[in-house]
Amino acid sequence: MMQSTTPLLSLAIWCPIAFGILVLAFGRDDNPSRVRMLALVGALISFMVTLPIVRHFDNAAHGMQFVEKLSWIERLNAFYALGVDGIAMWLIPLTAFITVIVVIAAWEVIEKNVAQYMGAFLILSGLMIGVFCATDGLLFYVFFEATLIPMYIIVGVWGGPNRVYAAFKFFLYTLMGSLLTLLAIIYLYLHSGHSFEIATWHALPLSQAAQNFLFIAFLMAFAVKVPMWPVHTWLPDAHVEAPTGGSVVLAAIMLKLGAYGFLRFSLPIAPDASHVFAPMMITLSLIAVIYIGLVALVQKDMKKLVAYSSIAHMGFVTLGFFMFNEMAAQGAIVQMISHGFISAAMFLCIGVLYDRVHSREIADYGGVVNTMPKFAALFVLFSMANCGLPATSGFVGEFMVILGAVKFNFWIGMLAATALIFGAAYSLWMVKRVVFGAVTHDHVAKLTDLNRREFLILGSLAIAVIAMGLLPAPFTDAMQVSVADLLKHVAVPKLLP
Numbered sequence: 001m002m003q004s005t006t007p008l009l010s011l012a013i014w015c016p017i018a019f020g021i022l023v024l025a026f027g028r029d030d031n032p033s034r035v036r037m038l039a040l041v042g043a044l045i046s047f048m049v050t051l052p053i054v055r056h057f058d059n060a061a062h063g064m065q066f067v068e069k070l071s072w073i074e075r076l077n078a079f080y081a082l083g084v085d086g087i088a089m090w091l092i093p094l095t096a097f098i099t100v101i102v103v104i105a106a107w108e109v110i111e112k113n114v115a116q117y118m119g120a121f122l123i124l125s126g127l128m129i130g131v132f133c134a135t136d137g138l139l140f141y142v143f144f145e146a147t148l149i150p151m152y153i154i155v156g157v158w159g160g161p162n163r164v165y166a167a168f169k170f171f172l173y174t175l176m177g178s179l180l181t182l183l184a185i186i187y188l189y190l191h192s193g194h195s196f197e198i199a200t201w202h203a204l205p206l207s208q209a210a211q212n213f214l215f216i217a218f219l220m221a222f223a224v225k226v227p228m229w230p231v232h233t234w235l236p237d238a239h240v241e242a243p244t245g246g247s248v249v250l251a252a253i254m255l256k257l258g259a260y261g262f263l264r265f266s267l268p269i270a271p272d273a274s275h276v277f278a279p280m281m282i283t284l285s286l287i288a289v290i291y292i293g294l295v296a297l298v299q300k301d302m303k304k305l306v307a308y309s310s311i312a313h314m315g316f317v318t319l320g321f322f323m324f325n326e327m328a329a330q331g332a333i334v335q336m337i338s339h340g341f342i343s344a345a346m347f348l349c350i351g352v353l354y355d356r357v358h359s360r361e362i363a364d365y366g367g368v369v370n371t372m373p374k375f376a377a378l379f380v381l382f383s384m385a386n387c388g389l390p391a392t393s394g395f396v397g398e399f400m401v402i403l404g405a406v407k408f409n410f411w412i413g414m415l416a417a418t419a420l421i422f423g424a425a426y427s428l429w430m431v432k433r434v435v436f437g438a439v440t441h442d443h444v445a446k447l448t449d450l451n452r453r454e455f456l457i458l459g460s461l462a463i464a465v466i467a468m469g470l471l472p473a474p475f476t477d478a479m480q481v482s483v484a485d486l487l488k489h490v491a492v493p494k495l496l497p
Helices: 008-026 032-048 051-056 091-105 114-133 137-146 148-158 163-191 198-202 208-225 234-241 244-269 271-297 302-321 326-357 373-386 393-408 410-434 452-470 473-491
Strands: 065-073 078-084
Touching (some): 008 078, 008 091, 078 137, 091 244, 137 148, 148 163, 198 244, 208 244, 234 244, 326 452, 326 473, 373 452, 393 452
Antiparallel strands (some): 065 078
8 A cells, every 4th residue: 555645636636626616606607708717727737636646656556556544533433545546547537637628618608607517517526536536435425425416416407408307317316326335334334343444344254144235235326326227217318408518427437436336345345245146247237238239229319329328338347347357357447438538529529519400319410521521520430439449449448348258158248249239330320310421401501510629629539539449558557456456355255254
C-alpha cells in the first residue's frame, strides 16, 4: 500500500465539486458566458489534476496506491480513506475527461439555468470519482448514493416531455436497489469488529449462508446500476428524456459504478458465493448481450437504440467478471473504459442532429452525408467502433472477453460472439437509414455541418477511440497486477473453518 504525500485523489474528487459550488454561487443567467467559462476552467483543471495519477501510477505494485486516510466519524470508526489500484485507475481520468466534453457540448445548447446545469455536472463528476477512490465502505456508500441527486436533477429539470417520470423511475430503481446493500454494509461492519475498511472485509471468513446473503444484497444495487437484465427498464426512459449531457455521463460513467462495485465488493467479499452464482450471472449477461441486442435492432428512436446498445455492451462486462480468468476480467475492464468513449460519442452525435432538427426518429433522416460530410464520417467511425471494428477501442475489450469465454467454455464464447453480429446489425442499419442514400426531407437538405466546437469534442473522442484500439497496452498493463491479485483472492475459499 503506497502512501501519498500529495493528496492527488482528494484533489481529483474535491476540485470539480468546489468549482461546481462556485458556479452555483456566482453564476447568473444574465451573464451565461461567464458561467460557461468558469465551468470550463473548472472542468479543465479537474481533468489536469487526474493526470499525475496516471503518470505516477506503478503498474507493478500490489494493493492500493496514493493512499489517504483521515479520521471521519470517530464514534463509528469510519475513515475518510482513499486509494486506487489498477482496476479503478483509468476510470478517474475518464470521468474528468467526459466532464470536460459535456461542458463544451452544452456551450450553446443550454440557455436557461446555465449555472445550475454546469454546477450539477461538476459536482456529479467529483462524486463519481469518489466512488472509484473510496476504500472505506461507508464513504463508498455515501458517494455511491450521492451521485443520484445531481443526475436526478439533470434529468428532471433539463430533460424531455416525460422527464419527471423518467427521473422518478431512475431514482426509485437505483435507491431501492441500494437499500439491501446498506444492510450488507452494516452486517460486515458488525462482523468485522466495527470496521468499515473494505480491505478488512475482504479477509473475513464467512459462512456460505452469509456469503450468499451478501452477494445477493450487493447484486441488488450493482445489477440495477449496470443495468443487468431484467432490471434494465429504467435506462431507456432515462436516456430518452435526459439532455444530451445527461445521456453522455449516464452511459459513459454512471453505469460503470455498478460494474466497479462487483469488483470491489461482490467478488472479493463473497468469493465462494460468486462461484455459486456465476452460472446465473453468466446467463443474465448472455441474455443482455443477445436479447437486448435484438431489442436494439427494432428501435425507431436513435437514442433508445444506443441506450439498449449500452445494456448489451455492459452485458459483456459482467460476463467477463464471472468466468474467473485474467483475459476475460481484463477485457471486461477495458470494455468499461472503451464504452465510456464510444457511448459518449454516440449520444453526442445524436445530440448534434437533435439540436438541428429536434427529432430523434430514424425515419426523419436520410442522406445526412450529403449535407454534413464531416459529421457523417465521425458518426460512421463511432458506429463501427460500437459494433467492435478492429483497430477501434470497441474491438479490444469484446475480443478479450470472447477469448476468455472460449477458454472458460466454448459454447459461452460462441454465444458471446453473436454480439458482434447483432452489434453490426443495429449500428449499421441505423447508419444506413440516417447517413446514406438520397436526401428525403427538406430539413435534411438545410442541415449545416459540424461547427468548430462540435468538431473539437467529437474529434477528441475519435482520437481516443482509435488510440485505444491501436495501443491498448497502457490500459491492460495498469490493471494486470490488480486483476491477477483479485482472481487469486477469489480462488481461495473464505468459508468459516
